[in-house]
Amino acid sequence: MPQKPSIPKGTRDFGPSEMAGRNYIFSVVRSVFRKYGYQCIETPSLENLSTLLGKYGDEGDKLLFKILNSGDAFAGVEPSALSNSNSLSLKVCEKGLRYDLTVPFARFVVQHQNEISFPFKRYQIQPVWRADRPQKGRYREFYQCDVDVIGSKSLLNELELVQIVDDVFSRMGVRVCIKINNRKILAGLAEVCGAPDKLVDITVAIDKIDKIGLSAVKEELSEKGLSESSISVIEPVLTLSGSNAEKLATIGRILASSTVGCKGVEELGTLMKLVEGAAIRQQVEIDLSLARGLNYYTGAIFEVKALDFQIGSICGGGRYDDLTGIFGLPNMSGVGISFGADRIYDVLGGLNLFPADTDAASRVLFTNMGDAEVAYTLPIAASLRGEGVACEIYPDVAKLRKQFEYADRKGIPYLAIIGGDEIAGGIVTIKNLSSGLQQSFPKEDLASILGFLEL
Amino acid sequence: MPQKPSIPKGTRDFGPSEMAGRNYIFSVVRSVFRKYGYQCIETPSLENLSTLLGKYGDEGDKLLFKILNSGDAFAGVEPSALSNSNSLSLKVCEKGLRYDLTVPFARFVVQHQNEISFPFKRYQIQPVWRADRPQKGRYREFYQCDVDVIGSKSLLNELELVQIVDDVFSRMGVRVCIKINNRKILAGLAEVCGAPDKLVDITVAIDKIDKIGLSAVKEELSEKGLSESSISVIEPVLTLSGSNAEKLATIGRILASSTVGCKGVEELGTLMKLVEGAAIRQQVEIDLSLARGLNYYTGAIFEVKALDFQIGSICGGGRYDDLTGIFGLPNMSGVGISFGADRIYDVLGGLNLFPADTDAASRVLFTNMGDAEVAYTLPIAASLRGEGVACEIYPDVAKLRKQFEYADRKGIPYLAIIGGDEIAGGIVTIKNLSSGLQQSFPKEDLASILGFLEL
Numbered sequence: 001m002p003q004k005p006s007i008p009k010g011t012r013d014f015g016p017s018e019m020a021g022r023n024y025i026f027s028v029v030r031s032v033f034r035k036y037g038y039q040c041i042e043t044p045s046l047e048n049l050s051t052l053l054g055k056y057g058d059e060g061d062k063l064l065f066k067i068l069n070s071g072d073a074f075a076g077v078e079p080s081a082l083s084n085s086n087s088l089s090l091k092v093c094e095k096g097l098r099y100d101l102t103v104p105f106a107r108f109v110v111q112h113q114n115e116i117s118f119p120f121k122r123y124q125i126q127p128v129w130r131a132d133r134p135q136k137g138r139y140r141e142f143y144q145c146d147v148d149v150i151g152s153k154s155l156l157n158e159l160e161l162v163q164i165v166d167d168v169f170s171r172m173g174v175r176v177c178i179k180i181n182n183r184k185i186l187a188g189l190a191e192v193c194g195a196p197d198k199l200v201d202i203t204v205a206i207d208k209i210d211k212i213g214l215s216a217v218k219e220e221l222s223e224k225g226l227s228e229s230s231i232s233v234i235e236p237v238l239t240l241s242g243s244n245a246e247k248l249a250t251i252g253r254i255l256a257s258s259t260v261g262c263k264g265v266e267e268l269g270t271l272m273k274l275v276e277g278a279a280i281r282q283q284v285e286i287d288l289s290l291a292r293g294l295n296y297y298t299g300a301i302f303e304v305k306a307l308d309f310q311i312g313s314i315c316g317g318g319r320y321d322d323l324t325g326i327f328g329l330p331n332m333s334g335v336g337i338s339f340g341a342d343r344i345y346d347v348l349g350g351l352n353l354f355p356a357d358t359d360a361a362s363r364v365l366f367t368n369m370g371d372a373e374v375a376y377t378l379p380i381a382a383s384l385r386g387e388g389v390a391c392e393i394y395p396d397v398a399k400l401r402k403q404f405e406y407a408d409r410k411g412i413p414y415l416a417i418i419g420g421d422e423i424a425g426g427i428v429t430i431k432n433l434s435s436g437l438q439q440s441f442p443k444e445d446l447a448s449i450l451g452f453l454e455l
Numbered sequence: 456m457p458q459k460p461s462i463p464k465g466t467r468d469f470g471p472s473e474m475a476g477r478n479y480i481f482s483v484v485r486s487v488f489r490k491y492g493y494q495c496i497e498t499p500s501l502e503n504l505s506t507l508l509g510k511y512g513d514e515g516d517k518l519l520f521k522i523l524n525s526g527d528a529f530a531g532v533e534p535s536a537l538s539n540s541n542s543l544s545l546k547v548c549e550k551g552l553r554y555d556l557t558v559p560f561a562r563f564v565v566q567h568q569n570e571i572s573f574p575f576k577r578y579q580i581q582p583v584w585r586a587d588r589p590q591k592g593r594y595r596e597f598y599q600c601d602v603d604v605i606g607s608k609s610l611l612n613e614l615e616l617v618q619i620v621d622d623v624f625s626r627m628g629v630r631v632c633i634k635i636n637n638r639k640i641l642a643g644l645a646e647v648c649g650a651p652d653k654l655v656d657i658t659v660a661i662d663k664i665d666k667i668g669l670s671a672v673k674e675e676l677s678e679k680g681l682s683e684s685s686i687s688v689i690e691p692v693l694t695l696s697g698s699n700a701e702k703l704a705t706i707g708r709i710l711a712s713s714t715v716g717c718k719g720v721e722e723l724g725t726l727m728k729l730v731e732g733a734a735i736r737q738q739v740e741i742d743l744s745l746a747r748g749l750n751y752y753t754g755a756i757f758e759v760k761a762l763d764f765q766i767g768s769i770c771g772g773g774r775y776d777d778l779t780g781i782f783g784l785p786n787m788s789g790v791g792i793s794f795g796a797d798r799i800y801d802v803l804g805g806l807n808l809f810p811a812d813t814d815a816a817s818r819v820l821f822t823n824m825g826d827a828e829v830a831y832t833l834p835i836a837a838s839l840r841g842e843g844v845a846c847e848i849y850p851d852v853a854k855l856r857k858q859f860e861y862a863d864r865k866g867i868p869y870l871a872i873i874g875g876d877e878i879a880g881g882i883v884t885i886k887n888l889s890s891g892l893q894q895s896f897p898k899e900d901l902a903s904i905l906g907f908l909e910l
Contacts, residue, residue: 004782004783005506005562005565005566005782005783006503006506006566007498007499007501007502007503007506007562007566008499008501008502008503008549008550011499011500011501012499013496013497013498013499013563013566013567014496014497014498015496015567015570015571016494016495016496016577019494019495019496019497020494020495022497023495034845035840035843035844035845035846036817036840036845036846036847037816037817037820037845037846037847037865037867039471039474039475039816039865040471040474040475040478041468041469041470041471041474042468042469042474042477043462043468043469044462044463044466044467044468044596045466045500045552045582045584045596046462046463046466046520046584046595046596047462047463048461048462048463051460051461051462062525063525065501065522065523065525066522066523067520067521067522067523067552068520068521068522068523068544068547068548070517070518070520070586072540073540073544074537074540074543074544075540077537079534079537082529082532082534082537085527085528085529085530088529089523089528089529092523093523094463095463097500097522107460107462108468110460111460111461111462111468112468112470115470116470117860117861117864117865119850119851119861121847122471127500129500129501131525140501141499141500141501149850152850152851153851154850154851156823156829156848156850157850160848160850163837167840277830277833278833278837279834279837327459327460328459328460361492361494362491362492365492368611374611375732378732378733379734382618382733382734385490385491385622388490389490390489390490390491390492391490391491391492392491392492392576393611393615395574395604395607395609395611395612395615396574396607396608396609405572406572406574409572410492410494410572412492
């Protein structure tokens with residue numbers, strides 16, 4: 001009785017056409033990253049659990065996939081240990097799957113600090129795993145495309161990330177809004193509303209404004225112990241409208257009494273000036289309600305939304321002043337962003353923006369009518385490939401109709417029909433499968449012709 | 456007390472220069488695969504353990520990395536279960552990490568059989584994991600680059616794989632020997648020596664001939680219960696020398712009484728004839744001692760060795776007649792090979808065959824001497840990138856010496872020095888960091904000049 005094949009929930013198979021689209025996304029981001037001097041690194045899928053635990057909050061710890069120790073994992077485990085699943089799992093699992101690319105990057109920088117020349121500009125495109133409850137658009141395995149520079153405090157790095165976002169989405173033809181805020185502004189806000197110790201609660205609550213709306217955020221702030229008057233300081237900031245310059249002016253007045261707040265306003269102002277001078281094609285907007293959940297951000301924060309397609313943010317990141325401190329290398333400021341390949345895929349698909357040729361199917365299929373025909377075809381196909389033209393020979397002798405259908409289903413645009421007449425004449429008959437037109441060419445000319453052919 | 460960062464044994468970090476080399480390998484194999492009409496798929500890293508178990512032999516089962524179930528994995532586990540580590544691990548782990556790309560491919564084909572047009576030509580470049588004891592050159596996480604065609608019995612597919620191997624290594628400049636055998640010949644050999652039931656033992660023993668030598672193989676065959684006379688039939692075949700035609704003739708005579716053996720000789724002969732007509736540049740050799748360990752092969756088997764570098768096989772594969780049967784789709788014949796990226800990396804490094812520009816560092820670093828200089832530089836850098844020239848602006852104002860060193864360590868060949876004179880003259884001063892020569896150019900000409908520059 002054969003097994004019925006299936007894959008774990010929350011995971012996916014990607015067939016040729018999905019992979020063509022995904023590889024298009026990876027190749028665009030990769031080539032833009034490289035144009036700005038970022039270099040590729042890769043870290044292992046497996047990290048020691050001690051590297052991962054405690055970096056993503058209690059909730060994150062629960063979402064780590066743990067790997068059972070190899071060999072006799074349960075040797076020496078006392079029956080009483082079964083009563084505490086959590087501590088037992090840490091005893092029998094020393095390794096886990098990476099949860100994001102940022103913590104492994106921090107670990108990498110500390111571990112290889114003597115080989116790295118700082119500022120270190122790296123990109124990393126790899127899958128990550130989270131034991132989240134699977135649901136629409138949320139997967140247990142998905143790719144992140146991260147680009148970070150570490151070891152420089154200059155705001156030129158923030159500008160560069162905005163340029164990269166601009167280049168990537170402009171190249172893809174996606175109109176986006178790049179939203180910018182600064183964590184120091186949120187810290188200043190916590191100060192001026194008299195609740196500096198509540199910065200994390202305020203950040204977490206504000207982060208939800210897009211999902212739950214203003215009144216629910218206010219409710220959450222109140223539940224977290226913020227007074228009515230504190231909330232009334234925060235509220236107008238979250239709903240601030242007007243131009244970027246107007247927003248900066250208003251928040252500057254509100255935060256005038258907070259040192260950290262003023263520093264945040266100054267940083268944001270400088271960045272906006274750089275952005276204005278940099279001929280960015282996409283929309284760039286200060287959004288003071290932007291918080292970003294993760295707690296390690298300390299300066300600029302970014303989030304990117306598609307303007308013409310309804311989906312969450314497709315890119316986000318920010319500056320962190322002390323990501324590597326926990327691994328023993330303090331005072332390494334860095335800034336980075338992460339592109340969400342899965343959501344970008346949905347956006348490009350939804351807006352019909354994948355280029356026509358991402359599929360990377362062969363340009364031509366040679367028919368197979370027998371040994372003599374194949375012997376005639378083999379050197380022709382080899383010379384096409386030598387010229388960089390992808391082509392296939394149908395491997396089996398089969399009815400022409402079947403060979404047609406194969407080319408058609410695979411999206412191969414041309415069929416090269418080889419029979420006795422072609423061999424006798426030293427020619428190849430090319431049929432355009434969408435127009436049905438066909439024409440014969442000398443076999444020597446095929447490589448140059450197929451590059452331009454539009455029968 | 457900060458954690459000292461480390462990674463699990465048997466895993467590796469890849470820095471920029473290693474990744475440049477690895478990405479070069481991946482891009483060569485990928486572009487060759489595509490030229491022959493193979494299309495990319497990807498399968499999840501996590502598979503259900505039921506998909507993986509029993510596919511790689513008892514030894515393989517032990518080498519699977521198991522993932523602890525999420526949530527309370529040990530709920531309901533009786534203390535008595537602790538006495539059997541193996542069965543307990545299967546109770547608390549439903550998923551495992553993929554062990555190779557072949558079984559997931561078989562699972563994919565069966566699961567998606569209605570979306571696939573056969574013959575299905577796919578390639579897959581992804582990591583696999585094995586809980587092997589780590590040692591030099593053996594890792595617990597490593598990449599495989601697999602290319603397979605399934606749903607066609609034509610020997611043209613075998614030829615195509617030989618062509619692909621030839622193209623890949625010729626493009627890389629590596630001289631290789633492509634060794635070919637046929638499992639039916641081994642089956643015939645088992646028949647004519649009167650031990651048809653011992654095919655697997657014979658295969659496993661023969662497979663070790665390169666490592667342990669002829670006499671140890673004979674010893675192992677004897678231990679497995681083969682008689683002296685049986686061994687004496689096998690021995691001359693393993694040490695057969697002469698041209699491919701001579702080997703075919705000899706083995707044809709030896710196997711004349713075995714139907715399956717004759718079929719193997721016929722297949723091998725046909726394939727060799729196709730190969731001889733295909734202008735293969737690399738050495739192709741019949742090696743009747745080639746067995747390949749895995750048991751699912753049923754026809755042609757391949758192995759590729761580098762001629763100028765001492766290392767195990769860098770590529771291998773073969774034909775399987777019933778890989779998908781276990782998942783409920785019988786009679787799907789396929790053939791495929793796998794390129795070992797890690798060993799190919801060692802070969803290219805050892806023979807100094809990586810192209811000089813794999814590093815993909817920026818072409819030029821713009822110095823940063825202050826805000827005015829940066830403002831002058833930004834549009835110049837943007838126009839370079841628009842022309843596809845990778846460049847960076849040093850993000851911080853720093854001593855020129857420090858900026859020099861950064862470019863030097865990163866392998867950036869040119870420095871663009873921007874100071875007051877350059878701004879006043881509308882020029883950029885370019886310094887070649889290896890020759891030390893420098894020269895000024897109008898800023899508008901920079902993009903076209905940097906493409907050709909050899910100061």
